Amino acid sequence: MNILYLSHCAPDLPDKGEKIRVHHFLKRLSKRHRVHLACLCRNLDETKRTQSLDWGLASVYTEVLSPKAALARAAVRYALGRSLAVEYFNSSQMSRYLAAAPWRGEIDAVLVYSAAMAGYADVEVPLVLDLCDLDSEKWFEYDRLRRLPLLYGIEGRRLRRFERSACERAKATILMTENEASLVREAIPGARIEIIANGVDFGYWQPAAAADGPPSIAFVGQLDYFPNSDGAEWFAREVFPAMRAGWPELEFVIAGRNPGRQVNELASLPGVRVIASPADVRPILAAATAVVAPLRLARGLQNKVLEALAMGKRVLTTPQVARTFGGVLPRGVDVCEGPEQWLAACKAAPFEPQPEIREALRQVYDWDAAANRLISIMENAKPLTSM
Structure with a gap:
C-alpha cells in the first residue's frame, strides 16, 4: 500500500510533545507499507536528521519553516479572514512539490498529522486525519486565560470551520483520548x-536511583508553550509557597526548553529553581x-505525565489534566486542588520508584499496539479497486 504521510513537524527525534507521535507511528508504518513523507521542519538540523532516517521510506520531502516568515504570512492572511493556525503551516513550496511528485498517482491513502496539514491532501485520495485533539477548543480556552480574548475567539471559530471540513471529508478522524x-x-x-492513544518508550523512561539532595517536586515541559509556562508560573506563585510553608526544605524544579522571561523570573522565588534546556530530564525526574x-x-494527552509514570514516579496534577484521561486515571496519578492537597500528596509519595505504577501503564500505553491500530485504519481506507 502506498501512503503519503503529511506532518506539520519533523519525525527525527521524539524529544518534543508534537514530534513523539509522528516519530513512533512513521517508524512502524514504514515497516509494513510504502510511505512517502512530506513534513515541515524548524531548522536545518531537523532536516538533516529526517533525511537520514533509515526506516526505508519511499521518499522524504522536508522544508524548513521559518517561524518569523510563517507568522508574518499567517498574520496577513488572518486579516483577510483565514485561520492563523492553518495559514502558519501553508507553504506554496510544499504545495508545488506535492503537485509535481512523480508518485502522486500511486498514493492509495493520505495520513495527515494535525488538521492544519489537511489542505495539502489531494481531494481525490482517501484521507485519514490524525487530529489528536480539537485544537480550536484550545483557542477558546485561551480566550478565558489570556489577554486579547477577541483575537482568540475569532481564531477558534475560524479553525473550527476548517476542522469541520477536514473531519467530514476524512474516512477516519483519530483522537488521542475519549475526552x-x-x-x-x-x-x-x-x-x-x-x-488511538500515544504509547511510551519504556526502554528510555526507566526507573532510576536518585542522587542525594533536598526533597523536590519537578515540572518538565516545553517552556515557551503557553499552557506549560502558565502552569509553571501559577504553581510557583499560587501553590508552592503554601507547600513550602508546611515543608521548608522542599524545592520546586522547573525544567525545559526555551523558558521566557516570566518563567526565568520564578527562580527568584524561595525554593524555586529553573533549569533551561537540560540535556536529559530523566535525572531531574528521578531526583524528585x-x-x-x-x-x-x-x-x-500529556506525555510528560506518562513519561514520569513510566519511571515509577507519582504524578500530582490538576483536575484539568485529569479530565484529559477521561474516567480512568492511570495508576500513580493524584488529582489536587488546594495547596493542602498538593502538600499532603507530595508527603505521601514514596521516594523510591514504584514498579506497580510502571507496569500498570505498560498495559495501556503501548506504541506497537497503537501503531497496529493505525495501520488497520489506513488499510481500511484504501479503495477496494486498489487491493
Missing part, C-alpha cells in the same frame, strides 16, 4: 471517529519526590 472524541462528536457530528503537572489548560 477529545467527545468534544469532536459534539462539535462535528459528521466525523467518523477512532481513538514527586512530579507535578500543574496545567490550567490541557488538551490531548
Whole structure:
C-alpha cells in the first residue's frame, strides 16, 4: 500500500510533545507499507536528521519553516479572514512539490498529522486525519486565560470551520483520548471517529536511583508553550509557597526548553529553581519526590505525565489534566486542588520508584499496539479497486 504521510513537524527525534507521535507511528508504518513523507521542519538540523532516517521510506520531502516568515504570512492572511493556525503551516513550496511528485498517482491513502496539514491532501485520495485533539477548543480556552480574548475567539471559530471540513471529508478522524472524541462528536457530528492513544518508550523512561539532595517536586515541559509556562508560573506563585510553608526544605524544579522571561523570573522565588534546556530530564525526574503537572489548560494527552509514570514516579496534577484521561486515571496519578492537597500528596509519595505504577501503564500505553491500530485504519481506507 502506498501512503503519503503529511506532518506539520519533523519525525527525527521524539524529544518534543508534537514530534513523539509522528516519530513512533512513521517508524512502524514504514515497516509494513510504502510511505512517502512530506513534513515541515524548524531548522536545518531537523532536516538533516529526517533525511537520514533509515526506516526505508519511499521518499522524504522536508522544508524548513521559518517561524518569523510563517507568522508574518499567517498574520496577513488572518486579516483577510483565514485561520492563523492553518495559514502558519501553508507553504506554496510544499504545495508545488506535492503537485509535481512523480508518485502522486500511486498514493492509495493520505495520513495527515494535525488538521492544519489537511489542505495539502489531494481531494481525490482517501484521507485519514490524525487530529489528536480539537485544537480550536484550545483557542477558546485561551480566550478565558489570556489577554486579547477577541483575537482568540475569532481564531477558534475560524479553525473550527476548517476542522469541520477536514473531519467530514476524512474516512477516519483519530483522537488521542475519549475526552477529545467527545468534544469532536459534539462539535462535528459528521466525523467518523477512532481513538488511538500515544504509547511510551519504556526502554528510555526507566526507573532510576536518585542522587542525594533536598526533597523536590519537578515540572518538565516545553517552556515557551503557553499552557506549560502558565502552569509553571501559577504553581510557583499560587501553590508552592503554601507547600513550602508546611515543608521548608522542599524545592520546586522547573525544567525545559526555551523558558521566557516570566518563567526565568520564578527562580527568584524561595525554593524555586529553573533549569533551561537540560540535556536529559530523566535525572531531574528521578531526583524528585514527586512530579507535578500543574496545567490550567490541557488538551490531548500529556506525555510528560506518562513519561514520569513510566519511571515509577507519582504524578500530582490538576483536575484539568485529569479530565484529559477521561474516567480512568492511570495508576500513580493524584488529582489536587488546594495547596493542602498538593502538600499532603507530595508527603505521601514514596521516594523510591514504584514498579506497580510502571507496569500498570505498560498495559495501556503501548506504541506497537497503537501503531497496529493505525495501520488497520489506513488499510481500511484504501479503495477496494486498489487491493
